[in-house]
Amino acid sequence: MIRKNEEKIFEDYLARENLKHSEQRKEILDVFLNTDKHITADELYGIVRKKYPSIGYATIYRTIRLLCECGLCLELKIDDGTTRYEHLYGHRHHDHLICVKCNRFVEVVDPDIERLQEKLFKRFGFAPQRHRMELYGICKKCKK
């Protein structure tokens, strides 16, 4: 199973931080890895609850935080104010094309843009940390 790597990363992180590995955390990681990318906390909660009806909302948020801390998950703040989470392990940096109708996310990387962004940092004397670029439009399907 491909997920072996991710599970190990999570377990190693828990061990390193002297945290314990609960059933709930296993289940949330599993759902997160199985799910489509760019999921909200609420969507994750909805899926986990099917298998684990007693799960509490707080546990979802706590575990998402752990997943972000150990490098498996990246938080995205979208223009409409929603927060979404995507897989980070094994995924190189990328930006997003987002359909404002159907909310579809297309992952894109343009090496030319990346290079020009570095030049912008340099031109204004900034030490680069990260960037974020989102292109909002209407996708092919939604154009009808």
Added chain:
Amino acid sequence: MIRKNEEKIFEDYLARENLKHSEQRKEILDVFLNTDKHITADELYGIVRKKYPSIGYATIYRTIRLLCECGLCLELKIDDGTTRYEHLYGHRHHDHLICVKCNRFVEVVDPDIERLQEKLFKRFGFAPQRHRMELYGICKKCKK
């Protein structure tokens, strides 16, 4: 006064929408136009309250909404979750370099990047609506 144009835009909008022009709205517009760019609702509230101590928070939010609707103001959602507002009238589209230490905003436009973004929209069959690009780093002053 340069602000004449902006005031007219606001007044025309209010008239067009059958809204009334209150002292509070005048004052909030005035503070917004006088202030530095990229202000939060709370910062705006703090400044307005000095001249107009009885102002209510709700009026700030209501008026910001009007300013956005009439094209004088643009809402920005920053990566850390805060919402900021900047002048829109007379300002061409631009993106931002943001210092993660001192929160300084530098406005930038790179025509090459803009062109490549259009190409990305086209390549993936998206009808472009808008985009947003933020470059986060540490500015010259904060590097010490």
Added chain:
DNA sequence: TATAATAATGATAATAATAATCAAAATCAA
């Protein structure tokens, strides 16, 4: 200018997303 219709205001309550608290339950090292 006085009036009357309409809209705006400020106080307050409501929302929604997320974080903090805490007693009970689960994990795990010895």
Added chain:
DNA sequence: TTGATTTTGATTATTATTATCATTATTATA
């Protein structure tokens, strides 16, 4: 197996923003 420590779920708190509503202000008109 035990016992120290952590986690959980329920609940409350927090924060930013919006909705409600009685009172007040604006504005068109007589």
